[in-house]
Amino acid sequence: MTPVLFYGVPSGCSFGSIVALEWLGKPYQLCRVEMPEAATSDSYRRINPLAETPSLLTGAGDTISESMAILGHIGARGIEQKLGFAQGTAESDRLNQMLAFLNTTFFAAYAPLWYAYEHDVEVREREALRNYGRHNVEHAHAALESMLGDSEWLLGNNRTLADAYFIGIARWNEYHQAVDRRDYPNLHRLYEKLQADPGVIFAHAIEQQRPAASSGGFLGEIDLQQALARLTQVA
Incomplete structure (x- = not known):
C-alpha cells in the first residue's frame, strides 16, 4: 500500500x-x-x-x-x-539531538505567539504573550545560529530530516515577525537556500x-x- x-x-x-x-x-x-x-x-x-x-x-x-x-x-x-542514519551511530545521535531541539526549544518558542494570534484575549494579555514569545524565539534563533555556524546544512555537508523540519517551523516567523532573520546570518542563509529547494x-x-x-x-x-x-x- x-x-x-x-x-x-x-x-x-x-x-x-x-x-x-x-x-x-x-x-x-x-x-x-x-x-x-x-x-x-x-x-x-x-x-x-x-x-x-x-x-x-x-x-x-x-x-x-x-x-x-x-x-x-x-x-x-x-x-x-x-536523510537519516542507522540507530546507534554517532550521526544518528546528532540527528536525534538536532530534531529534539527543533521539536522542543524552536517549535515551542512560537507557542505563546500562536496563542495570541489565534485567540481572543485582552490587550494586556496579548502583549504579554507576544513579549514572552519574542524572547523565546530570539533565544532559539541565537542557539541555532551558533549550532549551524558555517556549515552548509544543520548537520554538516548533507541535508537531512532536520533541515526539512526546520524550514516548516522557521516560516512561522512570517506570521509573527518575532525576529529579523537577517540578524542571524547563518540561519538566514540556510532559510533562503531551503526556500529555493x-x-x-x-x-x-x-x-x-x-x-x-x-x-x-x-x-x-x-x-x-x-x-x-x-x-x-x-x-
Whole structure:
C-alpha cells in the first residue's frame, strides 16, 4: 500500500514531513486536513485520536502520529540518501539531538505567539504573550545560529530530516515577525537556500493548492474518506 501523509493546513508543522517525503523520492500520497474543523472531526480522530497533524498511514497499514516519529520512519527508509542514519551511530545521535531541539526549544518558542494570534484575549494579555514569545524565539534563533555556524546544512555537508523540519517551523516567523532573520546570518542563509529547494517549493504549492511539480515520488492526493476506506481494508 502507498503511504499517505495527513498534513494540516494552514501552515502546519507537517510541512517538514512533506519536504522529507519529496527528498526521499519513494511513492507516497497526501491527504489534506483543514485545521481545526477537519482535524477535530470524528472521521479524522480514527486516524489520530488527539486530533493533531501530521499523521502517517504507512505502507504496512500502520498509523503513526507526531512529527518526530514520522520523520524517524522516513529517515529509516532514507539512509541511502543520508536523510537519516542507522540507530546507534554517532550521526544518528546528532540527528536525534538536532530534531529534539527543533521539536522542543524552536517549535515551542512560537507557542505563546500562536496563542495570541489565534485567540481572543485582552490587550494586556496579548502583549504579554507576544513579549514572552519574542524572547523565546530570539533565544532559539541565537542557539541555532551558533549550532549551524558555517556549515552548509544543520548537520554538516548533507541535508537531512532536520533541515526539512526546520524550514516548516522557521516560516512561522512570517506570521509573527518575532525576529529579523537577517540578524542571524547563518540561519538566514540556510532559510533562503531551503526556500529555493524544489521539495520546499512543492510543499508550499501543495499547501496553497497551486499547481505542484513533484521531484520525488508524489502520486497525488486522496480525501479523508478514501484514506479511511484503506484503513478499514487493512483492519
